[in-house]
Amino acid sequence: MYANGKVALVTGAAQGIGRALVEVLLEKGAAIALVDLNPVAGLECKVSLDTQYGSHRTLFIQCDVTDEEQLKDAFKKTVEHFGRLDILVNNAGVNNEKDWEKTIQVNLISVIRGTYIGLEHMSKNNGGEGGTIINISSLAGLMPAAYQPVYSASKFGVIGFSRAIAAASHIGNYGVRINTLCPAFVDTPLLESIEKEEIMGEYYKYKDNIKGMMKSYGILDPSIIAEGLMNLIEDDGLNGAVMKITTSKGIHFEDFSTPYTPKV
Numbered sequence: 001m002y003a004n005g006k007v008a009l010v011t012g013a014a015q016g017i018g019r020a021l022v023e024v025l026l027e028k029g030a031a032i033a034l035v036d037l038n039p040v041a042g043l044e045c046k047v048s049l050d051t052q053y054g055s056h057r058t059l060f061i062q063c064d065v066t067d068e069e070q071l072k073d074a075f076k077k078t079v080e081h082f083g084r085l086d087i088l089v090n091n092a093g094v095n096n097e098k099d100w101e102k103t104i105q106v107n108l109i110s111v112i113r114g115t116y117i118g119l120e121h122m123s124k125n126n127g128g129e130g131g132t133i134i135n136i137s138s139l140a141g142l143m144p145a146a147y148q149p150v151y152s153a154s155k156f157g158v159i160g161f162s163r164a165i166a167a168a169s170h171i172g173n174y175g176v177r178i179n180t181l182c183p184a185f186v187d188t189p190l191l192e193s194i195e196k197e198e199i200m201g202e203y204y205k206y207k208d209n210i211k212g213m214m215k216s217y218g219i220l221d222p223s224i225i226a227e228g229l230m231n232l233i234e235d236d237g238l239n240g241a242v243m244k245i246t247t248s249k250g251i252h253f254e255d256f257s258t259p260y261t262p263k264v
């Protein structure tokens, strides 16, 4: 799919990876619903983008993705404003091992719900014109992250669900491709979470271990994540794929044909 002239909804769009995804989609000619919990960052993001791309290209919608009615309303407002929906990026995510149920709510349950709402709007079985969905996981969804066990569980869940619903979409001829993106560490405010005991809980003591991993594995610029996203959007042959992005190997794909042996 070419993004030019298409309409995208991006959750967690106000900063970090979501902001980078939005900018590359705007460069490619898409119109975008910027969905985010944070009204200040969201509006600042909108104002900044307006000066570069024009105010007609984006719509900011404040929304807590864990609230079903707010999330459904965000999709409804998007279609009412732009007339269609072609691309969905379930990107919003948190790292919180203390309030781990919040992590599951944001990172997994909201991604599942967002995918289903997206399919309601885009599936050809539902009167839609088809489309594509990208769910943001992490390398922590492919390898056990000992210092973030619930975050890791949420990201493993995103991969499992996305691969399964992609198969369902294929079998059911929904006309919607669903793929997963798994970055390693990326230079965004999320990384600051490891410095907060109120966030990390019992795993706060491993702060320096995580910093050691970041030093060893490197930290990616959000722009390469946006590049990977565009690959997933533009390659119509991809459905059920799991893209990995690391400093060592760049953009590449998980091969599920060989069993995964954890290197803990």
Ligand SMILES: NC(=O)C1=CN([C@@H]2O[C@H](COP(=O)(O)OP(=O)(O)OC[C@H]3O[C@@H](n4cnc5c(N)ncnc54)[C@H](O)[C@@H]3O)[C@@H](O)[C@H]2O)C=CC1
Pocket (backbone or CB within 6 Å): 011, 012, 013, 014, 015, 016, 017, 018, 035, 036, 037, 038, 041, 063, 064, 065, 066, 091, 092, 093, 094, 106, 107, 136, 137, 138, 139, 182, 183, 184, 185, 186, 187, 188, 189, 190, 191
């Ligand atoms: N930064 C990293 O090292 C990596 C991040 N990821 C994933 O990438 C995605 C984006 O993360 P970053 O940009 O790094 O984080 P970030 O913290 O910089 O941005 C996350 C955005 O999501 C929004 N958000 C949080 N909870 C929300 C909610 N309930 N409803 C609506 N919006 C909400 C925040 O307001 C913020 O704008 C997340 O799913 C994260 O797990 C994956 C791998 C690496």
Ligand SMILES: CC/C=C\C[C@H](O)/C=C/C=C\C=C\C=C\C(=O)[C@@H](O)C/C=C\CCC(=O)O
Pocket (backbone or CB within 6 Å): 095, 137, 138, 139, 140, 143, 145, 183, 184, 185, 186, 190, 191, 193, 194, 210, 217, 218, 244, 246, 247, 248, 249
């Ligand atoms: C603390 C910030 C919260 C979350 C950030 C992120 O979602 C968590 C990442 C957790 C672990 C990251 C591990 C990174 C590993 C690498 O970068 C690789 O170079 C080495 C490991 C395996 C790569 C396998 C492959 O590339 O096929």
